[in-house]
Amino acid sequence: MRQLLGFLQQISVMNFIWSMGSRFGSTVLSFLVLYAASHSLPTAEYGLYIFLFSVGSSLGLIFVFGQHVLLVKHYRLDGHARGETNQGILLANASWLAFGSAVLVLAASVTWAYADRLETPYNSLPIAFLFAAIFALSEYFQNYFRIHGRIALALGPRENIWRILCAMALPALAYSGYMTSGATAAEVVTLLLGVTVTYQFVKFLQFEGIGFIWRRDALPSRDIWRTWRTETGFFTANSFFNSAASYFETILIGLLLDLEAAAFYFVAFRISMLLTLPVLAIDTVGIPLISACFQENDRRGAQRITAFLSAGSFALALIGGLFLYFFGGFILSQFDPNFEQHFGILLILCLGAITSAFFGPGTWLIMIGNGEKYLLVMRTIVFVVYLAALGILGYELGLAGVAVASWLQLLAVHLFSRRWVIRRWQVDNAATSLIAVLSDKSSKGSTRNGNVQDTP
Secondary structure (H helix, E strand, O other), X not given: OHHHHHHHHOOOHHHHHXXXXXXXXXXXXXXXXXXXXXXXXXXXXXXXXXXXXXXXXXXXHHHOOOHHHHHHHHOOOOOOOOOOOOHHHHHHHHHHHHHHHHHHHHHHHHHHHOHHHOOOOHHHHHHHHHHHHHHHHHHHHHHHHHHOOOHHHHHHHHXXXXXXXXXXXXXXXXXXXXXXXXXXXXXXXXXXXHHHHXXXXXXXXXXXXXXHHOOHHHOOOHHHHHHHHHHHHHHXXXXXXXXHHHHHHHHHHHHHOOHHHHHHHHHHHHHHHHHHHHHHHHHHHHHHHHHHHHHOOOHHHHHHHHHHHHHHHHHHHHHHHHHHHHHHHHHHHHHOHHHHHHHHHHXXXXXXXXXXXXXXXXXXXXXHOOOHHHHHHHHHHHHHHHHHHHHHHHHHHOHHHHHHHHHHHHHHHHHHHHHHHHHHHOOOOOOOHHHHHHHHHHHHHHHHHHHHHHOO
16 A cells, blocks of 8 residues: 555646546547547448548658657756757757658648549548648647646647547538538548647747757757667657557558448447556656656666556456446447447457556557667567468458457567566566565565564
């Protein structure tokens, strides 16, 4: 109990409430948007909307070029002064984000110019590229404001406000007769995301100004720039794998099977991700604490925080999994009556979400613990094996095989990640590590009590 209280004392109660509330609200609102879109569009057009959203989100995760992670690792909040400190890391971030945005805008322009020569869904890709550019900026701003402890500002604009606006706009526009295609729906959500990200950008300028763009005297050495560039490569590669884990299968199903199957798989995957909500909420507050422990080489503190994060996430995921076992089929039917017949696939995807919750912070510990190179090599090897498993299992079992391959990849990544973190930092991120943490505390308490009794 003392360990738990000690851990809770390190967490800002208001930040945790904002984080949990925003993440929970985000999940509910995400389903509300999916529900609104599914009832505003024909199934095929709904599948097109899901396809474009998946492409845009996946590219956004890649073209942020890992700058949101680089910022968490190197931004120093203690002693920070606007326009004086952290200028180098902000300039590096801005350079990569500008480059990524330019590439995506160029891709949108080229595909738009040749759209009349492309077939569906490729002729609608320009809006997906624009969505990706805005989504990348949103990813960055989320982590920037999270570092400053402004959880509401980090999560509120995209996770809550944007989704509320989308849930209101899509049915209204469909009712008015303006929105008749999935591409139009994608345009609407892109425009609304741009509005919320613009608000975050204005707040960012209020926090930092723009002096870091030209203040050369505050820039780091060439060696540090080289190190950041190398880490950017590692983080970008890891973002690719994270993107693939979230959207690759939906995109592939949409291209190789049909958009209706892609729509079902995306909805089922999103439902299963409800179980990772505690992981996202707790990580939002806990990862900066673990990063601080790593910076100070406080391995015992890192282990204590990680153990509670993983155990809490796993326990809540199990409870959520039990709920979906009984009510998952009904939830699927609310999006499309035909979805319920694929309930077994949802259960497989839930197994993957529970597995992820069991390992808590997971790959985050490698990224903030100087294991970028290992993570890149490991995930590359696992991804190659995953592609082979995906081809074989997908061919033999259909959508169920795709879900099984996804779970096997997730399990392999977490097992190899856990092995590295234990060897490098002596920190175990499995939920069961809480047993050792509590036992260690109990044994120390017994020793102290014994010493006190022996003292005259």
